[in-house]
Amino acid sequence: MVFEKVNSSFSTATVTLPMPQPGEVLVEISYTTICKSDLHTYFGRRGGPKPCILGHEIIGRIAALAQQPIHDYAGNSLQTGDRITWSVYAQGGESKMAKIGIPQKSPDLYKYGHEPFINNRSLNGGFATHCLLRKGTAIFKLPTEITDNEASPLNCTHATIAGSLRLAGDVKNKSVLVSGAGMLGLSACAMSRENGAGRVYVTDISRVRLEHALAFGASRGFTADQLTADKIRKKIESEGGIDLVIETSGVPAAMENGIDLLNIGGTSIWVGAVYAQRDLSINAEKIVRKILTIRGLHNYIPTDLATAIQFMNKAHQKYPFHNLVSKTYLLEQLDEAFMVADNEDYYRVGISPTKKQNQ
């Protein structure tokens, strides 16, 4: 299903399945969830190549491999039929960025669901029956226990949160504030909890979302307004304050507020601010005297995806990630699925080329 024009119906394209070249893997897609950034592109709120096959929160089964053996990120040999997820990008590993541990900023980055659609060798998005993985993609076998709709957001949402917690360091017994209770925020609540955090506060403008977050390990939710109130601040302080903020909303006031709330030695990880916005007002004296750390993160590194899979393998029994995805739409219903996804009734809307689930 090809995205050709903002806010217009997807068009159908049919191509011959490509033969994988050495290092490549042809995947038959099982499931793709619509990420917020797919919506931003579709509705013209951000740029992107056209025509393009959107969708990057994808999983599938290996349909074909080149003759040479190919391995997953752990070094195991891959076979036809293996159920896999993969890093949202391929890159050659030779760039300066890759060498300093930031492969997601390599100049040769090839990002799934974000490249022009030209021919059968550019099947790279999730809203299709197949995807051709390039050499330099970190591939991971999926545990059978994780359902398709739990698995699809792994290579975007959950891997990004795993990256945030990697940057944050040890959270054991630390008090965490998750800012924004969307999919990233719920993942941050649950993953902080699983990593041994003490209190996990969550903030959002929506009370409904805050309510949901309680099922994902949050101890307590506050609306953005509540969090600026003296009474609430004193309450949080009396409970030990906040050591770590994981900021997923990208809202400037939320980032400023998060810094204000941090304990001495605290850290704020920003992952939400990926859109044009007003500058923040930051008091540097406070950052210095309180010995604070601010770290931005965009995308993630392959080990973060490995961490996210390990997390989900344990966490899917404890937290209702399964319920965050709508009924499954067929590929041919993609227009409708995008409309449903944009009205925010669901955290994710799921697409499957072949089957309807959860009806």
Place this chain on the structure above:
Amino acid sequence: MVFEKVNSSFSTATVTLPMPQPGEVLVEISYTTICKSDLHTYFGRRGGPKPCILGHEIIGRIAALAQQPIHDYAGNSLQTGDRITWSVYAQGGESKMAKIGIPQKSPDLYKYGHEPFINNRSLNGGFATHCLLRKGTAIFKLPTEITDNEASPLNCTHATIAGSLRLAGDVKNKSVLVSGAGMLGLSACAMSRENGAGRVYVTDISRVRLEHALAFGASRGFTADQLTADKIRKKIESEGGIDLVIETSGVPAAMENGIDLLNIGGTSIWVGAVYAQRDLSINAEKIVRKILTIRGLHNYIPTDLATAIQFMNKAHQKYPFHNLVSKTYLLEQLDEAFMVADNEDYYRVGISPTKKQNQ
């Protein structure tokens, strides 16, 4: 010499030397340098207790110990006559802050040169013949090769820079911008260089200071104005850009500029912003997309002082730290010394209770 009133002559006080209690050390002061923060207090640009014995960049020899054995930070037994430096603060080690690795923010902090002068048990500043070290002070024996005036700033300037580089992580082959070429900045140039940095740029508003910085390991200096010029920025970019900023000036525009100049994955360490100032304008999207880190540091931990001593033990032969201190004033000339220190002809002005040097 007691500081009683802003911008007024120091007054002389005479007390009986105190007997060290268990865990305490009585030091006969050899040398003290006037730190900028002493000047800020003396000239009323910041608050502080009065009466007070100022001066915290101090070294001396052990004059008396309690009967129980006492050890330096490395665990070696201390003896009368040992030439020592010590952490700028004492603290009990039992606070939450001490336990999370930020002892310098312990609520029971007792800071040398910053406490009220009451009696002979509160001899805690450097502008005196003696200083009584409390239990919970990290003490370090000084290598004989380091001269008095090189050694005095260790427990403030150089330890703070060692802390900055601890926060920055490995700087090997990285490109560093040192912002501010005062004593902290010169230390940052030399220590980055000794830690294996690639290019070490330095920026300041003073061309004279930039010139001096070249003798301390800086590859090249830029005035603050030059650093905002497109041509200079392109030049720096063509040389590989900047991976790490060590910001010692505390000037808001310098901090903003530093962030602007950072490469993807870069880090800015702020240590200079310890005075009231306007808020910074920070674009969070840039922090996120460029995966930047900002870390504030105020004071330091004892291992930073150990690192600073090791650094100076090698570096004093390579870099002219010795020349940064004025002729030595006697304690009785303290008023004059403060006037000289405030006119900025010297990076530091030195005081010795007993001897004149470098005349």
